[in-house]
Every structure is written in C-alpha cells, then in structure tokens.
Amino acid sequence: MKVTEYIEAAESTLFSFEILPPLKGKSIQSIYDGIDPLMEFNPKFVNVTYHREEYIYKEKGNGLLEKVSIRKRPGTVGICAAIMNKYKVDAVPHLICGGFSKEETENALIDLQFLGIDNVLALRGDSIKTETSFRPDPNGHSYAVELVDQISDMNQGNYIMDDIKLEPTDFCIGAAGYPEKHFEAMNLKTDLLHLKNKVDAGATYIVTQMFFDNKKYFAFVDACRSIGINVPIIPGLKPIKSLNHISFLPKFFHIDYPEELSTELLKCKSNSDVEQVGIEWGIEQSKELVKGGAPCIHYYTMSNSDLVKTIASKIF
Ligand code: FAD
Secondary structure (H helix, E strand, C coil), X not given: CXXXXXXXXXXXXXXXXXXXXXXXXXXXXXXXXXXXXXXXXXXXXXXXXXXXXXXXXXXXXXXXXXXXXXXXXXCHHHHHHHHHHHHXXXXXXXXXXXXXXXHHHHHHHHHHHHCCCCEEEEECCCXXXXXXXXXXXXXXXXXXXXXXXXXXXXXXXCCCCCCCCCCCXXXXXXXXXXXXXXXXXXXXXXHHHHHHHHHHHCXXXXXXXXXXXXXXXXXXXXXXXXXXXXXXXXXEECCXXXXXXXXXXXXXXXXXXXXXXXXXXXXCCCHHHHHHHHHHHHHHHHHHHHHCCCCEXXXXXXXXXXXXXXXXXXXX
C-alpha cells in the first residue's frame, strides 16, 4: 500500500521509522533486532536508507595507486524484501541519484516493482568523501527532481530501455524537505521552489530532515502551503544519544539546536545525561507535532532503536 494511502486512511498521527543497513559482515538478524522493539507501535511502513559505494586508493606495490570501489553496507532492496516478508509491513527503500546511471536506476526500480514494493523515497544523495561536491554519474541524474521525473515516467509506462513491452509501474514517490534549508541552497525560498519542482514532477509526500525546533517545521509547512505544495509533510525526528552527537548532528546535518535545548545539553557530563535530555526533548517534540496535526512522525533510528522506543511508548 502507498504511504499516501496510509496517511489518508489514518485517524491520528502515524508512527514510522528509518533504519540503516548494518555494516557488511553482519546478518539480517541485526536488522530484525532493531525493528522488533518498534513493532508494538504499529508502523505501517519502514524506511531503509541507501548508501553509496566509496572509493579508496590502494598501493599497487610499484609506486602507483589503484582506485578501488568498496561497499560498506549490504544493498537496500534485499533488506526491504526481508522486512516485508517477516513483518508484513511496507518497506520504503531510499533510491539515490549518486552512482546510478539512468539505466541502472530503471533496473533497480524494475526489481522493486517485482518485489511488490509500492513506495520509493527519491533522493539525490551526497558527495562521496573523495569529492568536494556532488558529481552525478555521467549518464545519471544531477538532482532528485530528475529521478522523480524518471519514476513518474515509468508510472506512465515510459521506460528508457524499450526492448520488451512493460506495464506502467505505480510507485508512490516521496521526496526530502529541509525545514532549515538544504545546505547547498542559496536560501530557503529557492530551496522551497526546488522542492515544489519535485512535487510538480510527481512526488506525493515529503519527509523532512531532522530538526529540533518544532517552530521551524510548522513554519516550513506554512511556507510550503503558501507556494502550492499541498502534499503531506512528514516530520523527521532524531533523539540525541551521546556527547558526540552534540556537535556531530549540527555539523553533519546542517541543523541548529534551539537555545533551550543547547542550554540543557551544555549541562550534560555523560552519554546517559545526553540520552535523558534527548528522550525528554523527543517526547515533547513528538507531543507537539501530534497536537499540531503532523500526518506521521518519522524517527531516524540510525541503528539505535532504544531511544525511539522510549519516546514512542509515550506517544503511540
Ligand atoms: P535535491 O532535491 O536534488 O536538492 C539538492 C540541492 O540542490 C538543494 O540545495 C536544492 O535546493 C538544490 N537544487 C535542486 N534542484 C536544483 C536545480 N535544478 N538547480 C540548482 N539547484 C537545485 N542520502 C543518502 O545517500 N541515502 C539515504 O538513504 C538518504 N536518506 C535521506 C532521507 C531523508 C528524509 C533526507 C531528508 C535526506 C536523506 N539523504 C540520504 C540525504 C540527501 O541525499 C542529501 O541531503 C542530499 O544532499 C540532497 O538530497 P535531495 O534529494 O534533497 O536533493
């Protein structure tokens, strides 16, 4: 079933979460261990992130270096299939532009359709460590809107490779939104116009980057509505877990902590102090979002379900 259909049918705010494929070498059980504690909150769908290959340079012994591609995490498609099979919930794979040619994207989408996956979160992806800015595959997409376009085309029955006649797909397409602006955008207004382009191209719901100040989410929703973005906007929340997170999250995700939260974080001396603040903040944020009519709350577990469980148990 489509994410938008779940939202339309819901009488209250839905619970959903996102998992990160484990580092390679682990088994599917590590995914189940992360999902099991959250199933009691009745998620209708579970997102699975996608991680690009990285490149390293290996000494060849003759003074030359060889560029080698490495994958740190197993593929998203297999994990989605396993989740759907075990839990009978919809899995939402993240699909990115980076590292994919248009043909590879088409093949990936054909695989997803084959497995009965109805939803895709269409993203651009970030630059890899060896690049200073995002570089698309020579025959790939530069922006998420182009990926949304390609999926919409397939939904119309228009495939790039027309060697055999294929039926139209019927993917529900999600896109990313940034209440505090995407870090590359010139300003919030242009970022919103680019977001509108994704919706006009066929994205039927939005999931936001994590934020810690609900005022920014509500202002973002208002700004979206004012320019004609009328699709559901799912807020993304991440419970802060450790002393390391205090500086990591703003740096990596380009988000700010509101003053009230930073004051509390400054008092923390240990990871468990931070966890406590993270839980309390997450509960208050969630309560206010539910009250404010959020269609669903999307929790970023980042391989840690325990805090999300504690927060969700007070909300759902
Ligand atoms: P876009 O919508 O393409 O936007 C990227 C930037 O380009 C923005 O600044 C936008 O304003 C600008 N822009 C858009 N169109 C144009 C244009 N035509 N001309 C000029 N500028 C333009 N990354 C992963 O690698 N794997 C994941 O699984 C993953 N999951 C995510 C889930 C969520 C909910 C979110 C919010 C992000 C996720 N990301 C993931 C990170 C995401 O890939 C990065 O934030 C990336 O930098 C931008 O992706 P996007 O889809 O928002 O890109």
